[in-house]
Amino acid sequence: MADFDCAIIGSGTAGGVLAHFLTEGGLKCLLLEAGQEYNVQTYPDSELEGTSELYWNGGMDLSQDGRLVLLRAKCVGGGSVINQCLLDRFDQPAFSTWKNASGVSFFSEEAMAPHYESIESKLSIQKIPREHFNKNAEIFVRGFEALGFGWMPLTRGQTDCALELGNDCIGCLNGCHRDSKQSIPVVFLPKATGRGLEVRPGCFVERVVPEEPQVRLLTKGQGGRAEITAKACVLAAGALGSTQLLLASGLKKDLPYLGQGFFCHPQTMIFGAFEEDVCAFRGAFQAAKSSDARLRAMGLKFENVFAPPASIAMLIPGFGKKHQGWMRRFKKLACMEVAIQDKSAGRLELKKDGTLSIFKTLDQRDKKRLEEGKSIAKRALIAGGAKEVFASKLVLGLHLMGGCAMGRDRSRSVVDEQFRVNGVQNLFIADSSIFPAAPGINPALTIMALAHRASQTLLEKRV
Numbered sequence: 001m002a003d004f005d006c007a008i009i010g011s012g013t014a015g016g017v018l019a020h021f022l023t024e025g026g027l028k029c030l031l032l033e034a035g036q037e038y039n040v041q042t043y044p045d046s047e048l049e050g051t052s053e054l055y056w057n058g059g060m061d062l063s064q065d066g067r068l069v070l071l072r073a074k075c076v077g078g079g080s081v082i083n084q085c086l087l088d089r090f091d092q093p094a095f096s097t098w099k100n101a102s103g104v105s106f107f108s109e110e111a112m113a114p115h116y117e118s119i120e121s122k123l124s125i126q127k128i129p130r131e132h133f134n135k136n137a138e139i140f141v142r143g144f145e146a147l148g149f150g151w152m153p154l155t156r157g158q159t160d161c162a163l164e165l166g167n168d169c170i171g172c173l174n175g176c177h178r179d180s181k182q183s184i185p186v187v188f189l190p191k192a193t194g195r196g197l198e199v200r201p202g203c204f205v206e207r208v209v210p211e212e213p214q215v216r217l218l219t220k221g222q223g224g225r226a227e228i229t230a231k232a233c234v235l236a237a238g239a240l241g242s243t244q245l246l247l248a249s250g251l252k253k254d255l256p257y258l259g260q261g262f263f264c265h266p267q268t269m270i271f272g273a274f275e276e277d278v279c280a281f282r283g284a285f286q287a288a289k290s291s292d293a294r295l296r297a298m299g300l301k302f303e304n305v306f307a308p309p310a311s312i313a314m315l316i317p318g319f320g321k322k323h324q325g326w327m328r329r330f331k332k333l334a335c336m337e338v339a340i341q342d343k344s345a346g347r348l349e350l351k352k353d354g355t356l357s358i359f360k361t362l363d364q365r366d367k368k369r370l371e372e373g374k375s376i377a378k379r380a381l382i383a384g385g386a387k388e389v390f391a392s393k394l395v396l397g398l399h400l401m402g403g404c405a406m407g408r409d410r411s412r413s414v415v416d417e418q419f420r421v422n423g424v425q426n427l428f429i430a431d432s433s434i435f436p437a438a439p440g441i442n443p444a445l446t447i448m449a450l451a452h453r454a455s456q457t458l459l460e461k462r463v
């Protein structure tokens, strides 16, 4: 007799949604999370504590050549706790890319609409109103308008950020101190735990062993090593976490595509120095994006952005006096990010010590795309009034996707259209690792919508 109906591994954007709907459907669920649990009282209140406590490896997972810095959360709520909660539905081009790569029939705006609606009905989603645009956002608008590109206010999961009281939402990157951000621990976990969900923070799942009619999980936590059984198990440990777990479980021999097709929307920051104070960290530090169809067709995504001081220091190029000079002008810097819809797929492999090697480089097309984006952002900043502009040398990946792609062809996929790991009866995956390609759009809302679809599928199967 299994301990649980369903074990969910990873409590992030996907895992929390799965826990919500599966417990609503009457299943006895366990949610296992390698990171710790925080709340409004306990979120770290400094930037460096935040990266060391809320992220894997201090927010510094590096690609094998050290040129890409990948960020992924490690805490109850996963990425939903530390992300900006910008929530966008995928458009038809994103779903067409996915359909072409996977052959999966429900990758369309129409088929996914009920799942988006179900998630959106649970969240408070607001467009950032113009009166909350800070100077950095206004510069973004001015610059893009001057270049003849369209722009839009960003759409965010939030209730009341009380900006009029002088709150700066940049602190939200360490966990929202007002519980305004619509994270998994705020929106989904309280109801699920009320229905009997058991959450185990600080519990790392080392291996999954499918043994019909159940799955055995080997875990390592505060109390040492343990074994848990469940009738079904859903992996929601993120692109790196779920891929690593399947590789560590010895499943690669039956899943040739496991670890292939890794994407991350590589992005960088472009700065403009102004004569007057910009204070880009104030208030709603992200408010505008360009959704211009011409830029979308080029595989480019632009948003106004800023970061806390230690991160800005890392992003700014140069040594000594030159670097110091820029940091002295901290308040006078405006900043935009450009992210690309990467086409060059990376590869994830297991090292002898059980951690991952991340092989991800930008091919010539992706490099060119990023250079084009940087050039547009520089021109927009100058059009917005910047006296000097420069680009960061650091390329970051915040949207980690793939490694366990969904698809119809078993030689190019790890899970089928039912979210089931190929050839394994009671093991499923329903997180960002199943993305078959990079969409070029903020992924979180779609991750939640897919998790909703997956929970419906599991409930129909009465696991």
Ligand SMILES: Cc1cc2nc3c(=O)[nH]c(=O)nc-3n(C[C@H](O)[C@H](O)[C@H](O)COP(=O)(O)OP(=O)(O)OC[C@H]3O[C@@H](n4cnc5c(N)ncnc54)[C@H](O)[C@@H]3O)c2cc1C
Residues within 6 Å of the ligand: 009, 010, 011, 012, 013, 014, 015, 032, 033, 034, 035, 071, 072, 073, 074, 075, 076, 077, 078, 079, 080, 082, 083, 084, 085, 086, 087, 088, 173, 203, 204, 205, 206, 236, 237, 238, 239, 241, 242, 245, 398, 399, 400, 431, 432, 433, 442, 443, 444, 445, 447
């Ligand atoms: C700084 C930042 C800002 C972002 N902003 C946005 C945004 O505004 N909009 C947007 O759409 N996206 C944003 N993203 C991306 C988004 O947060 C992620 O794409 C999303 O959270 C991924 O969801 P997931 O469920 O696949 O994985 P995650 O949310 O990462 O959850 C996976 C969880 O599994 C746990 N885990 C991993 N391995 C194990 C294991 N073996 N055992 C137990 N637990 C394990 C992890 O600790 C983690 O908590 C941002 C990301 C970052 C880093």
